[in-house]
Amino acid sequence: MHKQKIHRRILDKITEKLLTLSGALTSIIIVFISVFLFTEGIGLFNTPDIEEGYALYVNSENRIDNLSPEETKQIFDAEVTSWKAFGGEDVAINVFRLDAIFNFYSENELGENYELLPEKLGEVISREKGIIAFLPNEYAPQGLQVRKLETATVTLEDYFLGTDWIPTATPAPLFGVLPLVLGTLLVSFGAMIIALPLGLGVAIYLSELAGNRERKLMKPLVELLAGIPSVVYGFFGLVIVAPLVQKAFNLPVGETALTGSIILAIMALPTIISVAEDAMRNTPLGMREASLALGATKWQTIYKVVIPYAKSGISAAIVLGIGRAIGETMAVLMVTGNAAVMPTSFFESVRTIPATIAAELGEAPAGGAHYQALFLLGAILFVFTLIISVSAELISKKRHS
Amino acid sequence: MKKLFVLLMSSIVLVSCNNSQKSSEDSTETKAVSTQSVRIKGSETVLPISEKAVQVYLKDHEGANLMVTGGGSGVGISSLLNKSTDIAQTSRKIKFSEKQKIEADGRNLKEVIIAYDALAVIVHPENKVNNLTREQLEDIFTGKIKNWSELGGDDLEILPYSRETSSGTYEFFKDNVMSGKNYASGIMSMPANGSIIQSVGQTKGAISYVGVAYINQSVQPVSVSFDQGETFVAPTAENVKNESYPIVRPLYYYYLVTPEQPEKEFMDFILSDEGQKIVEEVGYISIR
Amino acid sequence: MNKKVSQNIAFFIFKFFGVLVIGILFSIIGFIGYNGIQVISWEFLTEFPKEGMTSGGIFPAIVGTFYLVVGSLIFAFPLGVMSAIYTTEYAGKGWIVRIIRIMTNNLASIPSIVFGLFGMALFVNKLNFGDSILAGSLTLGLLVLPLIIRTSEEALLAVPQSYREGSLALGATKLQTIRRIVLPAAFGNIITGLILSIGRVSGETAPILFTVAAYFLPKLPSGIFDQAMALPYHLYVLATSGTDLEASRPMAYGTALVLILIVLIMNLIASFFRKKL
Numbered sequence: 001m002h003k004q005k006i007h008r009r010i011l012d013k014i015t016e017k018l019l020t021l022s023g024a025l026t027s028i029i030i031v032f033i034s035v036f037l038f039t040e041g042i043g044l045f046n047t048p049d050i051e052e053g054y055a056l057y058v059n060s061e062n063r064i065d066n067l068s069p070e071e072t073k074q075i076f077d078a079e080v081t082s083w084k085a086f087g088g089e090d091v092a093i094n095v096f097r098l099d100a101i102f103n104f105y106s107e108n109e110l111g112e113n114y115e116l117l118p119e120k121l122g123e124v125i126s127r128e129k130g131i132i133a134f135l136p137n138e139y140a141p142q143g144l145q146v147r148k149l150e151t152a153t154v155t156l157e158d159y160f161l162g163t164d165w166i167p168t169a170t171p172a173p174l175f176g177v178l179p180l181v182l183g184t185l186l187v188s189f190g191a192m193i194i195a196l197p198l199g200l201g202v203a204i205y206l207s208e209l210a211g212n213r214e215r216k217l218m219k220p221l222v223e224l225l226a227g228i229p230s231v232v233y234g235f236f237g238l239v240i241v242a243p244l245v246q247k248a249f250n251l252p253v254g255e256t257a258l259t260g261s262i263i264l265a266i267m268a269l270p271t272i273i274s275v276a277e278d279a280m281r282n283t284p285l286g287m288r289e290a291s292l293a294l295g296a297t298k299w300q301t302i303y304k305v306v307i308p309y310a311k312s313g314i315s316a317a318i319v320l321g322i323g324r325a326i327g328e329t330m331a332v333l334m335v336t337g338n339a340a341v342m343p344t345s346f347f348e349s350v351r352t353i354p355a356t357i358a359a360e361l362g363e364a365p366a367g368g369a370h371y372q373a374l375f376l377l378g379a380i381l382f383v384f385t386l387i388i389s390v391s392a393e394l395i396s397k398k399r400h401s
Numbered sequence: 402m403k404k405l406f407v408l409l410m411s412s413i414v415l416v417s418c419n420n421s422q423k424s425s426e427d428s429t430e431t432k433a434v435s436t437q438s439v440r441i442k443g444s445e446t447v448l449p450i451s452e453k454a455v456q457v458y459l460k461d462h463e464g465a466n467l468m469v470t471g472g473g474s475g476v477g478i479s480s481l482l483n484k485s486t487d488i489a490q491t492s493r494k495i496k497f498s499e500k501q502k503i504e505a506d507g508r509n510l511k512e513v514i515i516a517y518d519a520l521a522v523i524v525h526p527e528n529k530v531n532n533l534t535r536e537q538l539e540d541i542f543t544g545k546i547k548n549w550s551e552l553g554g555d556d557l558e559i560l561p562y563s564r565e566t567s568s569g570t571y572e573f574f575k576d577n578v579m580s581g582k583n584y585a586s587g588i589m590s591m592p593a594n595g596s597i598i599q600s601v602g603q604t605k606g607a608i609s610y611v612g613v614a615y616i617n618q619s620v621q622p623v624s625v626s627f628d629q630g631e632t633f634v635a636p637t638a639e640n641v642k643n644e645s646y647p648i649v650r651p652l653y654y655y656y657l658v659t660p661e662q663p664e665k666e667f668m669d670f671i672l673s674d675e676g677q678k679i680v681e682e683v684g685y686i687s688i689r
Numbered sequence: 690m691n692k693k694v695s696q697n698i699a700f701f702i703f704k705f706f707g708v709l710v711i712g713i714l715f716s717i718i719g720f721i722g723y724n725g726i727q728v729i730s731w732e733f734l735t736e737f738p739k740e741g742m743t744s745g746g747i748f749p750a751i752v753g754t755f756y757l758v759v760g761s762l763i764f765a766f767p768l769g770v771m772s773a774i775y776t777t778e779y780a781g782k783g784w785i786v787r788i789i790r791i792m793t794n795n796l797a798s799i800p801s802i803v804f805g806l807f808g809m810a811l812f813v814n815k816l817n818f819g820d821s822i823l824a825g826s827l828t829l830g831l832l833v834l835p836l837i838i839r840t841s842e843e844a845l846l847a848v849p850q851s852y853r854e855g856s857l858a859l860g861a862t863k864l865q866t867i868r869r870i871v872l873p874a875a876f877g878n879i880i881t882g883l884i885l886s887i888g889r890v891s892g893e894t895a896p897i898l899f900t901v902a903a904y905f906l907p908k909l910p911s912g913i914f915d916q917a918m919a920l921p922y923h924l925y926v927l928a929t930s931g932t933d934l935e936a937s938r939p940m941a942y943g944t945a946l947v948l949i950l951i952v953l954i955m956n957l958i959a960s961f962f963r964k965k966l
Contacts, residue, residue: 012864016779022768023775023785026838027792029831033799033807040810052498077543077582097581136497168566169583201706209700210707218707220960225714227952229892231921232945235928236717238596243603252558253604255589266713273710299696320798327800329895330925334596337589338565349589354802358895359565359592361806362473365499366482366814378806382799389798393791440916442820445930452905456739459907468916470820471904471926485819593929595937617935 037382041375043367044159048151050171052368056149057125057133057141063088066150069158072172075132083130091130098135118142134171154369159376165340165351167360167370175373177380179342183257183350184381186343187336188325190261191268195321198265199272200314206273207280208302219274226270234334237263242335251347255337258346263331268321275320279313280306312395319392323385329354353381438466439664440486443477444569445593446612447490447652449683450516450671457679458670467667474569478503481510481655487664489655492518492569509658514651515671517686519613520574521636521648523598523620525605530554532633534626535647538578541608544585549606562589562600562609570594573650574610610648613641614684641686652685718949725946728939734947738905742927743936747944749906753822753917754951756910757901758890760826761833766883768830769837776838777845778867797835801895804832809899823913825901832896833886840882844875881959888955892948894921920948 049069050056056072058064064086067075074080075093084090101110101117104124110117122143125131132149135141140148154175162176202222206215241262242254249258283306291301307314337349338359357374364370441451448471455467470486477489478499495512503510522533530552533541540546542561549557563584564571571590575581591597594615601607602619613636616622624633627647640646654671656664670676677687732746739745772789780786808828818824848871856866872879894902902922910917927941 012862015864019771019775019779022771023780023789025768025772026789026796026835029834030792030796030799032811033803036807036810037803053501054497073583138497164586166566166583166586168572170581198706198710201703202710205703205707209703218711220956221711221714224718224953224956225710227888227892227956228717229894229921229924229948229952231892231894231924231928232717232721232948235924235941235945236720238599238928240720242600246603252560252606253589253600255600266717269710297692297696299699300692302699323798327798327802329800329802330921333592334929337562337600338591339587339589340566341587349587351590354800354895357802357806358898359590361476361809361899362471363475363565363568365475365496366479368498375806375810378803382803385798385800385803386795389795390791392798393794448904448930452742455905455907466911467907468903469905470902470916471930472899476899480820483814483817483819485813591929595929595934598934615934617933619935 034379034382037375037379041372041377041379044154044175044369044372044376045156046153047369047372049154049158049173050151051173053138054134054136054171055140055151056171057121057135058147058149059125059129059131060145060147061129062091062147064149066152067172068152069154069172069174070164073164073166073169073174076134076171094128094131096124096128096131096133098139114139122146159373163342165356167364167373173369175369177353177373177377179340180351180353180356180377181380183336183340183343184326184352184354184384186346186350187257187260187264187332187352188322190257190346191264191325192318192322194261194265195268195272195325196318199269199317199321200276202269203273203276203280203317204302204306207277208298208306222270222273225266230267230328230331231334233263233267234331237331237335249347253337253349255335255349256347257336257343257350260332260336260350260352261346263335264325264328267328267331268324271324272317272321275317276310276314279310279317282313283309316392316396319388319395323388323392326384326388327354327381329358333358353377357381439488439667440468440470441488441490441654442468442470442472442480442486443490444474444492444652445471446492446518446568446570447515449614450652450680450685451490453683454667454671454676454679457675458667462666465666478655481657487656488667490515491653491655492650493572494651494653495655503657511656511658513654513656513668513672514688515654516652516677516680516688517641517649518652519636519641519646519649519686520570520610521613521616521622522608522610522625523601523616523622524608525601526619526621527605528554528621530623531621532624532626532630534630535578536629538625539580539582542574542579542584542588543582544587557606559608560589560604560606561585562591562597562607564594564597564610565590565592570610570612574648577650578610578648612685613638649686721942721945721949724939724942725944728943729946733943737907738940742905742940743933744940747920747923747940747947749909750918750920750923750944751947752909753901753903753906754891754920756822756917757825757829757897757919758887760822760913761829761890762883762886764827765830765834765837765886769834769882770841770879772834772838773841773845774867774872777842778863778871793835793838796831797839801832801893804828805896805899807831808896813900819914820899820901820903820916821914822901822910822917825897825917825919826913828896828900829890829893832893833889836886836889837882840885841875841879844878844882845871847878848874877962881962884955884959884962888952891951891955892921894925897922920944920951924948 071086076095081093082090083093105120117139118141121141125133125141126143126145159175159177163178164174164176165179166174242259245259246254287305288301291305332352333355338351338355339349340351343350357377361374364374451469455469474491474493477491478495480486481489482503541559547559549555549559594611597609597611598615598620601609622636624635626633634640634646636646680687734746735748736746737748776786776789808824812818812824812827813820852870853866856870897919901917903916903918904926906918924941924944927937927944
């Protein structure tokens with residue numbers, strides 16, 4: 001009997017310890033997630049800005065020491081054709097890729113396992129003054145007239161201020177996240193412009209005007225709107241909303257930021273409605289009655305008494321709605337067209353951070369620069385939402401105090 | 402209330418018991434016939450072939466356990482590296498850096514071409530432009546030509562769509578049609594072939610490229626010329642067969658050479674006459 | 690008079706908005722429902738996909754989603770309820786609770802794709818589970834954890850303080866009180882949270898994209914280290930890939946309808962539970 005009691009007491013102690021531990025669970029998970037995203041992604045700033053395993057070579061008479069990723073891209077896209085543009089001599093740029101060696105030598109001349117390749121590559125580079133060759137390290141060219149361009153690593157500036165996101169560009173991928181960040185903000189902002197008047201209107205209707213029966217009918221319907229999976233919204237957007245937007249605004253394409261905003265607005269509505277409605281319903285009856293007794297109409301009471309009283313709750317609703325919109329992935333991926341350009345209007349295609357991660361993670365070689373860049377995007381998104389949810393917290397705390 | 406809880410819990414336990422029972426039966430059954438379990442993973446483009454091949458293959462190999470997963474060429478290859486797949490299916494050749502990583506610990510990688518895929522350039526059905534040269538395609542996708550009137554069509558903005566930046570199809574098109582130049586930075590990219598068809602079908606100025614297997618009535622394929630406009634070739638099955646159509650790429654299976662060779666039987670199957678018939682049925686080109 | 694007019698206009702607008710939102714909802718559900726109902730049949734629900742997913746059914750995706758729901762909740766439900774018990778019954782009202790609550794809200798606001806990234810990095814790669822039901826369930830479990838914690842907390846807080854005091858006064862320990870009095874009283878509302886999480890888990894695509902989802906499996910998964918098909922990913926595949934888009938469209942509508950029905954039914958059951966209490 002006595003023994004049993006001791007057993008039970010030990011058991012109780014263990015259970016209580018477990019409960020304490022589980023209380024800390026969410027905090028632990030959050031720390032874990034942030035540590036993981038950053039450690040997986042931070043390596044990006046130590047990787048060379050040229051594709052892994054490759055290097056750029058020029059003729060030793062060339063005065064150019066290094067090229068930025070943008071300059072490299074311009075050269076290889078033939079947008080710049082003379083070395084003069086980068087402070088070199090006025091010599092035409094001659095772009096050389098490994099396959100081009102077969103224009104100069106036959107397969108036999110390169111040896112059985114290509115062991116003569118480095119030597120021959122060296123010959124070609126020595127001969128051409130304006131050459132720039134993009135070659136794997138395995139076949140690094142040998143010769144006196146060959147100079148390897150120094151490779152820099154991807155810089156913070158390239159990443160956070162770069163305006164081009166071309167992660168698979170060869171030889172130098174461009175990881176500028178600015179268009180993605182702005183695209184995400186634009187689509188979410190548009191969603192809020194559409195969703196706020198609608199959401200607040202419905203919230204006012206539900207909390208102030210609707211009868212008990214109407215409210216009982218509508219609330220579950222609004223909740224259902226929140227429950228529809230995002231893929232279904234994306235599917236609906238792709239098949240119905242995109243063609244509709246295209247026709248209505250007479251646009252060349254239907255997959256625009258606006259299409260994304262409309263879909264996101266619908267998805268953010270339930271959050272906004274339920275949070276704002278809760279806040280308005282909390283307005284003390286006495287305040288309303290006082291206003292009405294002073295001769296104010298119902299509408300005046302709503303916008304002079306109820307809305308100011310519920311202001312912080314409404315702000316929290318807005319912030320949470322933005323949070324919902326910023327992180328949405330699948331629906332946006334299917335309807336915004338995903339063009340990685342600096343967004344200029346709602347009628348153009350944009351690319352958001354979550355859509356970029358979902359679309360590209362599958363093809364990015366694990367552990368490579370692209371993979372790391374995507375994890376850093378995840379980290380940016382994480383920080384965004386953290387800021388949003390903490391500010392929502394602060395806003396709603398203000399209400400209580 | 403408590404009763405309900407007990408009921409719920411017991412039903413969950415029951416279901417999971419059932420499952421574990423079933424699965425243990427399953428596994429003993431598999432052992433009796435063969436221990437073969439093959440995971441295939443990678444490119445979206447190759448998925449239809451693998452899916453159908455597995456369906457047919459299982460008719461004769463009941464005990465075998467095969468899994469087909471997408472994710473993309475990159476995922477397929479990196480899964481090969483961490484042993485979470487047996488075969489990586491890709492629509493591009495393995496990258497130099499990827500190959501080095503896999504072969505770093507002395508493992509031997511095998512590459513097999515299982516089919517060919519012809520890429521068709523497609524436009525909206527109402528578009529009057531039916532012929533394009535390689536040079537014109539390059540200028541369209543790098544953003545130099547911006548209006549259809551420059552190509553003899555209506556005065557309409559050209560709206561190029563591409564596959565996602567990192568898909569094998571995107572890179573193949575870049576290397577082979579655009580002579581390695583990068584796409585215009587404003588290009589729209591769609592996550593899958595199906596969305597490309599959908600978008601091109603509903604956008605008048607659109608142009609894009611998909612595997613011939615995906616073409617349907619809602620889009621119109623364009624004839625292309627790789628000899629400065631002397632001959633234009635349409636992406637028909639016939640032209641692809643007689644090798645006059647220029648935009649054709651190989652599709653690969655990659656696997657590691659191991660003593661157990663779990664994938665051998667399936668590899669033999671896909672390369673057999675029957676396997677290659679499936680390749681053609683799905684809309685791709687057999688390696689013969 | 691003027692006041693009345695502006696009131697009427699304002700109220701008309703609000704009412705119109707309300708009708709509009711309901712209209713949007715019905716147009717989505719109507720569109721999916723109308724197109725989907727023509728495909729749904731016993732065969733659709735119980736057969737494997739055939740002919741490159743243009744005929745047959747979605748059985749493996751339904752089963753896969755069921756496994757993921759069970760797997761993620763086995764892990765998240767007890768932990769979530771325990772965490773809620775700690776914050777409501779033990780932690781008092783100090784700064785600890787505040788931090789915990791802020792963290793729970795933060796976790797709830799993290800986008801699902803970030804969970805996907807995390808799940809892929811930790812479960813699939815670091816812990817070497819590979820793409821598996823285990824990795825997918827854990828990832829989804831993390832995702833619904835805040836939902837379960839929140840609903841359980843509300844349920845526990847709704848239990849009148851007098852119940853606890855009565856039990857303690859009769860000499861029961863704190864744990865006994867929780868086990869015998871508080872939990873049974875809060876049970877209905879806790880279950881409501883559980884049911885709502887089922888709807889949430891069934892519909893998520895981004896977290897399973899890189900942790901479990903398979904494009905096609907000829908067999909049902911046989912263990913927790915197998916991959917599984919899942920309804921939302923299957924819908925994504927049907928809507929965007931496949932060589933014969935026209936033929937797979939009906940399948941996509943059917944799958945979308947099944948997904949919506951699951952959510953609808955879960956919501957109905959949840960509101961039934963809520964009403965009963």
